[in-house]
Amino acid sequence: MTSERPLSPDGLPEPDGADVLADLAQLLAPQFVMADPDRMAAYRHDWSKGAGAGTPLAVVRPGTVEEVQAVVRWAAQRRIGIVPRGAGSGLSGGSLAVDGAITLSLDRMTRVEIDPAMRVAVVEPGALNITVKQAARELGLHYPPDPSSYEICSIGGNLATNAGGLCCVKYGVTTDYVLGLDVVLPDGTLVKLGGSTIKDVAGLSLLKLFVGSEGTLGVIVGGTLRLIPAPSPAATLVATFPSVAAAANAVVALGNRLRPSLVEFMDNYSINAVEDVREMGLDRDAAALLLVQCDSPGDARAAEVLVVEEICQVAGASEVFSTTDPDEGEMFLAARRSSLPALECKGSMLLEDVGVPVPRLPALLARIEEISLRHGLPIPVVAHAGDGNTHPNVIYDPAEPGALERAEAAFADVMAAAIELGGTITGEHGVGRLKKAALPAQLGPDVMDLSRRIKAAIDPLGIMNPGAVL
Structure with a gap:
């Protein structure tokens, strides 16, 4: 038996x-x-x-x-x-x-079908994010979720982790675009959740339960995704700052005044890592850089850019540059997207994904700097700053005695700092196996118990993604 x-x-x-x-x-x-x-x-x-x-x-x-x-x-x-x-x-x-x-x-499951009348994409889990975007774009539509890895990540993985990305500050994350899911449960039963309607509150919100469940409750085999009309071309603004704190304060001020479509942050270490791999014209001397885009239609876009410029200047920006040229804007976006591969060239990495309420972003960045100094390891930060989601990446030399242990301690300290500031250990990458030990500190015993009861009810044999998340 x-x-x-x-x-x-x-x-x-x-x-x-x-x-x-x-x-x-x-x-x-x-x-x-x-x-x-x-x-x-x-x-x-x-x-x-x-x-x-x-x-x-x-x-x-x-x-x-x-x-x-x-x-x-x-x-x-x-x-x-x-x-x-x-x-x-x-x-x-x-x-x-x-x-x-x-x-x-x-x-192998890569089918993508666009229904322009319904404004939905019906997709299989192996389809890449970029494939869905391109198929929608051909019909004047847009699929907003925009991970930095959008060219290589799959929709199934995006659904499993509730992926975010660069444009979340205005357009939201994956779950905001999921209208329906097809899921194979742990006993092999296929269930179809939701459909194509934008508003549907019939029954328990099981659709939301499976988005972000990281394969622990079943296998997502299909999705119906909401599409929106293609946004207007974006204006891009780049501001450099003499300190990380000044840039972080600018982000907080931006959130109090308007809603850009993108607010990205890079610190000095990240800027130089990108420039070391490929010269892209970033200011190597800047302590921090903000990349902001505004895509409101018509005259509203120009008005928003003026507000962003004013806020950055008041916060102490060293330089502010803006452009409406889409190629120039894409060049700056490419620099931001290339930060992770560039940082990987600096050594082994433990990849963080912590988030806090936007007003507490300056405090989080200060805590990360303190943790870096205390452990004697670089922790460069790039961030989807507009929604408080940061990526501090602990870099270490695996050949150096004790370096891995110091890196792991720094990794844990960064997560603890985010929790203390009312934030989260993961904004978009998921818990997986690497952050599992820190989850109880954020959720507490009652929520952990409830989560395990739900897992046991749906997957009583415990066969789905064993060892992940819970």
């Missing part, structure tokens, strides 16, 4: 052996079932490169909803864990492989 099999470190029964792979090959075409360690290596990690990645029993790549259901039913019958995986661009270890579990890669 399955209950007599020994348990793995994740609390799931160890698989019986090679015979299970033959079973899987009967559910999918054999070329979509991988068990060779060399072939599976590319599916073990996500972009976080977390050290805890295991070796899966197999990697399966279903091409249809029915195949997903078959694999999930097969795994449930044998109490084998399932790790859903999108494009592998996650930054919190949510899709790290688990020893003895199935990695369920959805990268």
Whole structure:
């Protein structure tokens, strides 16, 4: 009996052996079932490169909803864990492989259909964010959620983590655009939640429950996403500041006066990291940089730019530059988007994603600077500053004795600082496995207990993404 099999470190029964792979090959075409360690290596990690990645029993790549259901039913019958995986661009270890579990890669399910009359996109989870944007753009529509990795991240991963991005300050995050979901539950049942209507309050809000659940409650196999009319071309403003505090104070003032479509922050270390990789004309001497865009129609855009310029100057900006040239604007956006790859060139990194209420952004940035000095490690910060979501990245040399331990301590201190300031340990990347230990400090015992009860009710066998989040 399955209950007599020994348990793995994740609390799931160890698989019986090679015979299970033959079973899987009967559910999918054999070329979509991988068990060779060399072939599976590319599916073990996500972009976080977390050290805890295991070796899966197999990697399966279903091409249809029915195949997903078959694999999930097969795994449930044998109490084998399932790790859903999108494009592998996650930054919190949510899709790290688990020893003895199935990695369920959805990268073959890439269909995108745009209904311009309904203003929705019906998508499969393996479709890339950029593909949805481009398909919508061809019909004069827009899909706003805009992660920095939009060119390589999948919609399924965006849904699983409730991804945000650069334009959240005005347009919101992924959940704000989800009208419907198709989800395969842990027993293989397919449920269809929501639909195409903008307002729908029938029954419990199960749609919102699955967005951001990081594969712990089921496998998202389809989504109906709300589209909006394409916004007006944006004006771009770049302001440099002599101190991080001055830039942070400008962000707070901006939030009190208007609603730009984008407010991004880079500190001196991040600016220079980008310039080291590719010269883009950023001011290497600036302590901080704000990148602001306004996309209101007509004369309102010009009026907003004037307000932004005034606020930055009053806050002490060293220089303020604005342009309505879309190519120039895109160049500055490209510099901001390239900050993470540029920082990766500086050493090993622990990637943060903490957020606070916008008025407390100056205090958070000051705390991060103090933590950096105390641990003797650089913690460069880039941020979706307009909504208080920061990315402090702890950089360390793995060859230096004790550096990893100091980095982990700094990582924990940054999360603790965000919680103390009334914020969150993750604004958009998810908890995954890398932030799991810090979650109880934010949520408290009662909410943790409620979350575990919900998980146990939907996934009583505990097979969905074992070891992640809770």
